[in-house]
Structure formats: structure tokens, C-alpha cells
Amino acid sequence: MIKIGLFGFGQTGSVVAGEIIRDSQCKLEWVIRQSPKNSSDYASLLLGFEHLEGKIVHIRDVNFDQFFKENQVDVIIDFSSSSSVSVYSSAVKYGCKIVSAISNYETKDINQLKQLSQEAAVLYSPNITVGINFLMEASKLLQKIAPHADIEIIEEHFRGKKDVSGTALRIAEQLGLDKSEHVNSIRVGGIVGKHEVVFGLPNQTIRIIHESHNRAAFGQGAIYAAKWIMGKEKGLYSMEQALSLMMNAPNDEIQSEPVAPL
Ligand SMILES: NC(=O)C1=CN([C@@H]2O[C@H](COP(=O)(O)OP(=O)(O)OC[C@H]3O[C@@H](n4cnc5c(N)ncnc54)[C@H](O)[C@@H]3O)[C@@H](O)[C@H]2O)C=CC1
């Protein structure tokens, strides 16, 4: 059983908590949240389950050195904010691994996360869905086939998302594009997350699109990453690496036993 601690119980973290609770190989030990709401409750009860799982802990109520010593977990999953890395850095001395899904880090915080990976296994992904990594691989392949194509990235999210999509910035980086020139953001309604790479050729246009319809997609990706990182030594890993078996496996393996749920 993989013991998981979760940072963040917002619009994504609360859905991720439900996915962890539903997974038979994982146990949600605790949820650290910033809001004093529902403190000392259980995430399971708040999400409609009948058993007790995922004690809700208010960040102001804990001495983290003591908390991590007394509430040790195998993996911390972070869906909170850039600054949380400074909170859970002390957990790694108890052997804890980290899966961070924070999409846009402040420079000091991403540097601290990289520093942490010298003592612990850390997986960081601005988009932790399985599907977006296929979009990235397909885009890199198409760019090789059509090196002269014009390329634009379109990212669409819910109206309240303030930052530019970390996923789109990473796609631009992987394709060698100027992030300030070739990432186009749309903020409308309740779109969970859509990324489109548009390849413009003289007589045709090719579009590669990934769309998350439900935040459970992020929960499934985070759980896959948590299971994958359990066997890893200290170091910094990406979701592309965690999925590389799926993308590089011989055809018969892919057909018979997909490595991760789509
Ligand atoms: N990598 C991926 O695939 C995905 C990444 N994200 C990222 O996850 C983060 C959260 O996204 P949302 O849930 O939409 O935002 P949100 O604002 O709804 O939730 C964030 C929650 O974290 C809490 N929080 C902030 N700092 C905290 C701390 N130090 N300790 C504990 N809790 C803290 C906030 O109070 C809030 O409840 C964002 O960075 C977002 O970009 C979201 C979806 C997918």
C-alpha cells in the first residue's frame, strides 16, 4: 500500500484526493491545506465516502518537522502552490518521495525542488496527464518531418486561471519555440485544460490536440507517477521519463498491457 500525503485541496487537489481514495493500491494519509475550512475533518467524508481517509490538516496548525516525523508517507503529491516546496523539504529525510504538479514555479522554488532531488526522488510535471505526453512526442516527430512548418501553440483554460499554461510553455521549450511569441492563451468558461499544436504548411494545416475533460485526468496521472517513483533512486524525473516505457515498448507490449491508464 502506498501512503500518500497531499498538498492542496482546491479545485484540482480535491478531485485528486478522490482518485487516491478510490485507488486500491494507495492510501491518502493526510491533506495539508491553507484554508482553515474543514480542519480536523477527513477528505473522504467531505468527498462523500463513508470511511475515514485523508485527515485534513490546516497549514497554520502544524510544526512540520514534528508532523512529518509522526505522519510519515511514501510520496507527497503537490497540487498547491509554488511555495509549498519549502514546507515539505524536511519530509525527505524520512525517505519520502515527491510528485509535484505545480505548473508555474517561482525561480527560487524550482531551484529548491531541484536541490531536493539531490536527496530524494522528485518527479515534476507541469501537466501530469498521460495523454499530453503523447501530444508532445507526436509534435516533436511532426516537427522533424516538416521542419519548415509554422508552429503555434494554443492553450485554453477556465476563466479564473491567471498564469500562462505551464504545459504550453514546456511544449514551446521542447519544440525550440520562443515562449513569448508562439503561445496563445484563451480563458473562457470552465474549460479544464486544452492544448493544441498547429502546424501550418503552404497547402494544409495539421493540428494535434489534447483535452482534459475532467480533473480526474490529473489525479490518474499523479497516481501513476506516485507508483512509478516508488522504485526510483534520488534524482529529478519528468512525466515523459515515467511514460517512456509505454512510448518505447515494442508493439506487442503496448497492445497487451498498457503501462498507464489513459
Ligand atoms: N500538472 C498538472 O497537470 C496540473 C497542475 N495544476 C496546478 O496545480 C496547482 C493548483 O491548481 P488548482 O487546484 O486549480 O488551484 P486552486 O487555487 O483551486 O487550489 C490550490 C489550493 O492550494 C492551497 N494552497 C496554496 N498554497 C498552499 C500551501 N503552501 N500548502 C497547502 N495548501 C496550499 C490553496 O489554498 C488552494 O486551496 C496550480 O499550480 C495548477 O497550475 C492543476 C491541474 C493540473
Ligand SMILES: O=C(O)C1=N[C@H](C(=O)O)C[C@H](O)C1
Ligand atoms: O491550472 C490548471 O488547471 C492546469 N494547469 C496546468 C498548466 O498550467 O499547464 C495543466 C492543466 O492544463 C491544468
